[in-house]
Amino acid sequence: MSGNVSMNLAENLVASIQHTRTAAIALAKLPTAAKNAALEAIAIALEQNSETILAANQKDVVAANAAQLPSALIARLKLDPSKLKSMVAGVRDVIRLADPIGDRQIHRELDAGLILERLSCPLGVIGVIFEARPDAVTQIAALGIKSGNGVILKGGSEAVNSCEAIAAVMREALEKLYENTEDASSHAVSPHVVQLLTTRAETLAILHMDKLIDLIIPRGSNQFVRYIQDNTNIPVLGHADGICHLYVDAAADLHKAVAIAVDSKTQYPAACNAIETLLVHNEIAPQYFPLALTAFQERGVKLLGCDRTQKIIDVLPAIESDWSTEYSDLILSIKIVDTLEEAIAHITTYGSKHTEAIVTENQTIADIFTSDVDAAGVYHNCSTRFADGFRYGFGAEVGISTNKMPPRGPVGLEGLVTYKYRLVGNGHIVADYAGTNAKAFTHRDV
Amino acid sequence: MSGNVSMNLAENLVASIQHTRTAAIALAKLPTAAKNAALEAIAIALEQNSETILAANQKDVVAANAAQLPSALIARLKLDPSKLKSMVAGVRDVIRLADPIGDRQIHRELDAGLILERLSCPLGVIGVIFEARPDAVTQIAALGIKSGNGVILKGGSEAVNSCEAIAAVMREALEKLYENTEDASSHAVSPHVVQLLTTRAETLAILHMDKLIDLIIPRGSNQFVRYIQDNTNIPVLGHADGICHLYVDAAADLHKAVAIAVDSKTQYPAACNAIETLLVHNEIAPQYFPLALTAFQERGVKLLGCDRTQKIIDVLPAIESDWSTEYSDLILSIKIVDTLEEAIAHITTYGSKHTEAIVTENQTIADIFTSDVDAAGVYHNCSTRFADGFRYGFGAEVGISTNKMPPRGPVGLEGLVTYKYRLVGNGHIVADYAGTNAKAFTHRDV
Numbered sequence: 001m002s003g004n005v006s007m008n009l010a011e012n013l014v015a016s017i018q019h020t021r022t023a024a025i026a027l028a029k030l031p032t033a034a035k036n037a038a039l040e041a042i043a044i045a046l047e048q049n050s051e052t053i054l055a056a057n058q059k060d061v062v063a064a065n066a067a068q069l070p071s072a073l074i075a076r077l078k079l080d081p082s083k084l085k086s087m088v089a090g091v092r093d094v095i096r097l098a099d100p101i102g103d104r105q106i107h108r109e110l111d112a113g114l115i116l117e118r119l120s121c122p123l124g125v126i127g128v129i130f131e132a133r134p135d136a137v138t139q140i141a142a143l144g145i146k147s148g149n150g151v152i153l154k155g156g157s158e159a160v161n162s163c164e165a166i167a168a169v170m171r172e173a174l175e176k177l178y179e180n181t182e183d184a185s186s187h188a189v190s191p192h193v194v195q196l197l198t199t200r201a202e203t204l205a206i207l208h209m210d211k212l213i214d215l216i217i218p219r220g221s222n223q224f225v226r227y228i229q230d231n232t233n234i235p236v237l238g239h240a241d242g243i244c245h246l247y248v249d250a251a252a253d254l255h256k257a258v259a260i261a262v263d264s265k266t267q268y269p270a271a272c273n274a275i276e277t278l279l280v281h282n283e284i285a286p287q288y289f290p291l292a293l294t295a296f297q298e299r300g301v302k303l304l305g306c307d308r309t310q311k312i313i314d315v316l317p318a319i320e321s322d323w324s325t326e327y328s329d330l331i332l333s334i335k336i337v338d339t340l341e342e343a344i345a346h347i348t349t350y351g352s353k354h355t356e357a358i359v360t361e362n363q364t365i366a367d368i369f370t371s372d373v374d375a376a377g378v379y380h381n382c383s384t385r386f387a388d389g390f391r392y393g394f395g396a397e398v399g400i401s402t403n404k405m406p407p408r409g410p411v412g413l414e415g416l417v418t419y420k421y422r423l424v425g426n427g428h429i430v431a432d433y434a435g436t437n438a439k440a441f442t443h444r445d446v
Numbered sequence: 447m448s449g450n451v452s453m454n455l456a457e458n459l460v461a462s463i464q465h466t467r468t469a470a471i472a473l474a475k476l477p478t479a480a481k482n483a484a485l486e487a488i489a490i491a492l493e494q495n496s497e498t499i500l501a502a503n504q505k506d507v508v509a510a511n512a513a514q515l516p517s518a519l520i521a522r523l524k525l526d527p528s529k530l531k532s533m534v535a536g537v538r539d540v541i542r543l544a545d546p547i548g549d550r551q552i553h554r555e556l557d558a559g560l561i562l563e564r565l566s567c568p569l570g571v572i573g574v575i576f577e578a579r580p581d582a583v584t585q586i587a588a589l590g591i592k593s594g595n596g597v598i599l600k601g602g603s604e605a606v607n608s609c610e611a612i613a614a615v616m617r618e619a620l621e622k623l624y625e626n627t628e629d630a631s632s633h634a635v636s637p638h639v640v641q642l643l644t645t646r647a648e649t650l651a652i653l654h655m656d657k658l659i660d661l662i663i664p665r666g667s668n669q670f671v672r673y674i675q676d677n678t679n680i681p682v683l684g685h686a687d688g689i690c691h692l693y694v695d696a697a698a699d700l701h702k703a704v705a706i707a708v709d710s711k712t713q714y715p716a717a718c719n720a721i722e723t724l725l726v727h728n729e730i731a732p733q734y735f736p737l738a739l740t741a742f743q744e745r746g747v748k749l750l751g752c753d754r755t756q757k758i759i760d761v762l763p764a765i766e767s768d769w770s771t772e773y774s775d776l777i778l779s780i781k782i783v784d785t786l787e788e789a790i791a792h793i794t795t796y797g798s799k800h801t802e803a804i805v806t807e808n809q810t811i812a813d814i815f816t817s818d819v820d821a822a823g824v825y826h827n828c829s830t831r832f833a834d835g836f837r838y839g840f841g842a843e844v845g846i847s848t849n850k851m852p853p854r855g856p857v858g859l860e861g862l863v864t865y866k867y868r869l870v871g872n873g874h875i876v877a878d879y880a881g882t883n884a885k886a887f888t889h890r891d892v
Contacts, residue, residue: 214850256873263875382871393889404660409867421855425828427702429709443839
């Protein structure tokens with residue numbers, strides 16, 4: 001029986017995702033104005049239906065409180081009029097972003113009458129699986145629509161009522177606009193471009209739909225992201241670990257080194273761009289440690305140190321596994337190194353290619369660090385917490401990728417786009433460009 | 447015993463690839479002139495050692511003939527003075543290509559004194575596994591050096607003597623240049639940046655070295671590429687199938703439709719960008735088929751057709767599996783369709799997102815085709831055989847990717863590059879940009 005049930009689930013799901021895929025093909029061809037009109041309709045509908053959304057969210061919050069879920073989770077889950085207002089503002093921010101589709105990256109005459117273009121185009125359908133954050137629904141949907149992609153959304157189960165209410169409001173707004181648009185199929189965004197999943201079974205099922213889904217963006221715990229990476233053939237954009245380091249060089253300014261270390265660890269300890277390990281050059285450790293210790297103790301940070309650190313300040317011992325642990329909490333491991341090379345080697349061994357920072361007044365040392373460290377972000381004299389799409393000025397982000405291939409780092413609209421080569425001739429064949437009397441290509445950029 | 451042997455192999459291999467990785471970190475920082483000097487030294491050495499290389503190649507050719515290998519393979523394997531000359535020219539072509547490293551893609555002030563840059567940088571170490579083509583050794587090595595990447599090469603076993611001779615010549619040239627350069631470690635390309643593997647066991651071993659190798663580029667049979675894709679966590683660039691279609695629309699020019707179909711099938715039938723299936727609109731089939739039949743018969747192409755095709759011309763029946771078969775030979779399957787949408791649906795179902803072409807004089811139809819077909823190349827009124835890095839004017843290619851994410855299509859230097867974000871501040875912390883008295887970002891492009 002359960003086999004039949006899951007068979008039905010899978011069949012229905014395939015049909016409904018196929019529906020989104022078909023809608024996305026039409027979306028790919030819509031002019032910017034039509035996509036922006038859909039986003040504005042969503043923004044207005046969110047404003048008009050704020051009470052419905054807040055009421056649904058209240059149900060989730062009550063359930064979360066009853067289940068005694070962590071207060072940080074409840075804080076992210078809970079909506080209020082001001083948070084809803086910034087969700088609406090976020091959708092309007094995406095309206096203002098440049099349309100990433102149809103950008104002509106290459107325009108080249110290969111020979112007379114044979115013209116090559118490389119054109120940016122949507123990926124197709126994107127599956128985004130995120131935490132119990134209702135505000136992510138509108139943000140990701142807006143980025144999806146603007147980038148011409150269909151979007152399959154799945155939010156954390158604790159936010160299911162909120163996500164359903166928001167998705168329903170968006171869908172109604174798109175339906176109304178679609179119905180009121182003349183020749184809608186080529187002038188309006190189909191309501192099917194955005195689809196919300198609500199069960200774990202559906203999430204697992206879509207991992208196998210590599211013919212229907214072009215990219216999976218998982219956000220959440222390391223374990224969850226790694227599970228997704230290991231269980232799908234669909235390309236995955238994101239990061240499992242966020243093990244970031246700050247290296248305090250011998251030539252560091254002590255004041256900056258304290259402030260940056262404290263900010264990188266404590267400004268939001270659960271963030272992926274918070275540091276887990278502080279590497280300190282032996283020459284500066286005796287002056288730096290007492291200052292840093294005071295600052296960290298004021299903020300309740302538990303410190304763990306290597307043998308040499310323990311000889312200078314009174315901290316608990318760090319063991320081997322600490323160097324590869326993402327605490328996501330007010331805990332910091334500390335290691336003394338003798339050289340820049342040792343610091344870089346430690347980062348190469350234990351880092352997750354996310355964001356790595358150095359504090360130094362020595363420009364040569366800084367240049368070696370930012371060149372030789374392999375990470376999406378390499379920082380000099382500033383906090384690792386700046387690694388974020390909003391702070392980079394991308395308007396919005398779908399996540400942060402620690403992949404080696406682009407897109408990496410904070411990924412905004414641009415990362416939801418690929419390209420295709422369009423070649424237009426007038427009967428051109430390759431035989432004319434081969435052999436003894438081969439014609440030559442002109443290869444002239446237009 | 448064999449366990450120990452393979453343990454030793456793996457340990458030695460890890461050490462030697464680590465050596466290449468270390469060399470690649472230095473290579474990443476070299477100025478363009480140093481990389482070009484290395485390439486010129488390789489070009490000269492290839493010229494000076496042509497007899498040694500041709501003698502080694504002769505051994506491979508004798509063995510291949512003795513083993514009665516296919517003549518196409520032997521043709522690709524065999525070097526002669528003119529082929530060697532074009533290998534040298536190919537290396538010098540790469541010298542003339544723009545350096546893809548250090549390109550500043552973003553340069554933005556986030557706030558006063560806090561400057562973000564996005565800089566192109568090498569991937570690290572690339573593993574390229576290719577056919578029995580000695581000329582690929584110099585081409586891939588040149589692209590690797592120019593893009594600042596270490597390269598692990600493995601050629602087809604039939605070319606082992608040729609590949610070893612060429613690799614030795616390149617290595618000696620780099621060694622001599624390195625020894626004769628003052629402060630060589632920061633002014634010359636290390637001879638360790640290029641490494642040749644010669645056994646299958648080594649190839650299999652590197653698939654597991656995801657800490658040491660950043661990208662695998664497999665070239666060869668579908669089966670081989672799929673094996674690589676299924677057996678490594680390292681990103682793979684390439685294509686398994688090359689199932690390309692030509693759609694002859696009702697509004698096609700008959701003359702162009704014949705010439706393009708013949709070229710797309712026969713100009714080099716073993717190529718991945720040759721077509722396997724011809725889709726023909728029912729309205730034009732009665733006029734088109736007799737012309738096409740004659741042209742294909744002249745070139746010895748075996749034709750297989752759907753039921754409706756068989757009613758118009760005398761061809762063998764095509765069965766379901768034909769639509770998903772890459773013949774790589776003078777065989778072509780033909781299907782009649784009633785609409786553009788049916789043609790596109792067939793391509794969506796059976797195509798491999800490589801290169802898809804339409805012949806039509808109707809611009810609207812062409813626009814729908816090139817927009818709605820999801821492939822790296824979408825062509826109008828020209829042969830699919832143009833899908834190639836040289837023909838696109840990229841100077842050289844490492845392969846053709848059918849991935850959805852960039853780089854896709856023919857991949858040249860640009861596809862061997864990633865980027866990192868460098869953020870430089872002067873003690874900047876995120877706490878100053880959060881909360882009630884939050885500073886605003888300026889987000890001003892410099």
